[in-house]
Amino acid sequence: MRADLHIHSNFSSDGKSAPDEIIEAAVSAGLGCISITDHNSFEAYDLVKDNGKVIVIPGIEVSSKEGHILAYGxxxxxxxxxxxxxxxxxxxxxxxxxxxxxxxxxxSGLGESNTVENDFDGIEAMNARSTASSNRRSEALAARIGKPVSAGSDAHTPDHIGDGIVELPDGIATWQDALDAIMKGKAKPSSSSRRAASTLRYGTKSISEWIFRGFRRM
Ligand SMILES: [Zn+2]
Ligand SMILES: [Zn+2]
Structure with missing residues (x-):
């Protein structure tokens, strides 16, 4: 079963996908499981949890003082x-x-020392909006410190859903089963990566949006 564990809906201030569009896009992308991890919002979950098509792990992407943290379950x-x-x-x-x-x-990332020195349960090893080199480093770090891995598209529009996934073992019927498999280290990540040109755009966009928000980080 393929699972995209990092998707934003329009409950994220920068997301464009309605929760029901996310479910349709997930089905089209051949996903059996997703997590909607909106920036500082847990509202989408109730709208999609009983969709009957894909398993939805309750999730959120929280802005801590030092960087973004994903929560599942x-x-x-x-x-x-x-x-x-x-x-x-x-x-x-x-x-x-x-x-x-x-x-x-x-x-928006925590950096290595914050990641290693805190009591994380796992590491996002691959993210389709990160560069290939930062994905390689994340995966290597998770292996080095022996933590479970997740992966996702970080899609803010329906067309990118499924760009980053983990492969989970067969026989998963509930989000609890999916999370259990992830925590047992059975998730196999794979993802595309952000190209250099869009990384430059991302940097410029991050700073201009930060100024627009009155110097408040997303
Ligand atoms: Zn993030
Ligand atoms: Zn995100």
């Missing part, structure tokens, strides 16, 4: 703006697991 919203260890503690209190999102991404 949570039962509530996780507040933004806390330190890394406070964010991880809040995720655990909500019954979830905390993954370091795209750790080597300039601007």
């Amino acid at each position: 949570i039962d509530r919203d996780i507040p933004r703006g806390m330190s890394v260890d406070e964010t991880i503690a809040a995720i655990h209190a909500a019954g979830g697991v905390a993954f370091a999102a795209h750790p080597y991404r300039w601007w």
Whole structure:
């Protein structure tokens, strides 16, 4: 079963996909499981959890003070703006697991020391909006420190859903089964990567949007 574990809906301030469009795109991309990990929003989950077509793992992408953190299996919203260890503690209190999102991404990634020194349950090894070299480094870091891996497209539009995935073993029927397989290290990541030209655009866009938001990081 193919699972895209990092998708944004229009409940993310920068996402364009309606939750039902995400389900349709996931079916078209041959996915059996997804997680909608909106920036600091857990609202999409209730709209798609009973869609009857793809398994949906409850998730969120939280902005901690040091960078983005993915939470899976949570039962509530996780507040933004806390330190890394406070964010991880809040995720655990909500019954979830905390993954370091795209750790080597300039601007929004946690960086290596924050990733290694905190009590993460796993590492996002591949993200289709990260460069090939940062994906290689993430995957190598997860292997080196022996953490479970996730992967996803980080799609903000329906056409990119499925660009990054993990392959999960057969026989998964619920999101709990899927998360259990991920935490047992059975997820095999694969992903496309961001090209150099779009990385430059991303840098320029990040800074101009940051200024527009009044110097508040996404
Ligand atoms: Zn992110
Ligand atoms: Zn994201």
